[in-house]
Amino acid sequence: KATQLAPDNAAYHNELGVALGRLNIYTEAVEALSRAVALQPHYPEALNNLGMVYLQMDDPIKAEEWLQKAVRFKPDYAKGYLNLGIVYSRQGENDRAIKVLKKTLEIDPNLIPAYYLYGTTLFQKGNYQEAGEAFRKIIDLSPGFAPAYIRLGEISIRLGEYDDAVKLLEKAIGLAPREATTYDLLGQACMAREEYNKAANAFLWALDLEPNNALYNLHAGELFLKQDQFRQAGSALTRASELDPKNPRIFLLLGRLHQKIREPERAEEFFQKAIELNPDGKIGLEAEAALKETRGETRPEDTGEGGRTEHFYETILREIGVDGADKESKR
Incomplete structure (x- = not known):
């Protein structure tokens, strides 16, 4: 050695x-x-x-x-500041992460992983405009960097700009056709535009790539429920409940499904589960209203709240070769 x-x-x-x-x-x-x-x-x-x-x-x-x-x-060690940003981000200390990532970019304004983590941290804080600027800067530096288009697409969904979201996500698919998250986001954007067939195709692509993702099964089940495709909805939502048994929205939708197919006892069971998991939250309150409705106590209400997409910026950083190590040596 x-x-x-x-x-x-x-x-x-x-x-x-x-x-x-x-x-x-x-x-x-x-x-x-x-x-x-x-x-x-x-x-x-x-x-x-x-x-x-x-x-x-x-x-x-x-x-x-x-x-x-x-x-x-x-x-002036940009990589050291970037890695500090990763530490703070993992700990949920977003403000500290933003501070050191700004310092990183002052030292090296062309460091794409720093822009990506900076934009992702801003996104998590709900600062969509600033986050979008960071991701657009990445595209200026590297037009083929698919994760930046994915993030911009998700920002557009959060802002209700579904046409822009579809364009950005289709661009991302052209650059990285095997990223399941992109198809799931595309499905959400198309569902919001009431393009249900296109949304279904997108969700099925996401599930083909990651069949054991609870969120993708949830989104597919929600779409099938909107289309009154009850068998497919039941299959997707049941699988979602197996993968994520603590997600109250899944049980709310299962209750809605059984309500639609006139199985009130099963509907009540799922609504009760949703209430148990989210007793004081919005979904729990919606499930409580649905439970009363099933029992004939109130009229139906529909919130139409969509699911949220998980983010894996650390996985993407690894995929582009940023593992935090520095082999620069002193002799």
Whole structure:
């Protein structure tokens, strides 16, 4: 091994630590990177890598500690600030994440992963305009980057701009045709435009790619219920309930289904389950009203609230080769 031939070479220990971390051999990765830091205490790349190994080990406190040291010793270290942003984002500390990601982009205004995480964090806070600007900047830098179109499509859905959403999501599909999330979002946009056949095709594509996704089954079931395709709706919603038994909206829709097919006892059972899961929330209140309606106590009300799509920005960052490691070495 290089570390045996040159045991005092910090760069070799750094590279060994990165390799071990990628193999999920964390204890030995920490040992190698700690050796690199012991040999060169102001070695920012090794400090960064040590922090990211601790993040892989689900220890964000130590991860932040080492990453803070990395940027302290190298104030223009864009990757170190980006990784701090990842730490804060995973902890749900969106304001801190935004602050360090702004710093990242001041240092390197062309760093696409930083724009993506910055835009995603703004999106999670509901700052859709600023988030959209970040994703459009990515497209300026890299027109073929499909995740940016997906995010812009989702922003358009949140804003009720369904025509724009369809165009953006179809562009994303052309660039990355096997991303299930895109088809699910396209289905939601088409359903909002009452293009039910196109929506059904989109949801079925999403399920073909990820059949065990509860949310995709929920959205497909909701569409089939709108179309009075009761068998298909029952199949999709039942599968959704198996995959996500704590989602009250699934049971609300199952209650609506059995209400429509005149099975009031089963409808009441599902409405009760929805109330149990969300007693003080909007869905629980809707289920309570539906339960009274089933018992003949009130008239029906329809909210038409849509489901929310999950986001996987960390998966996308990994797919584009951003794992947080830095193999830059000091000799």
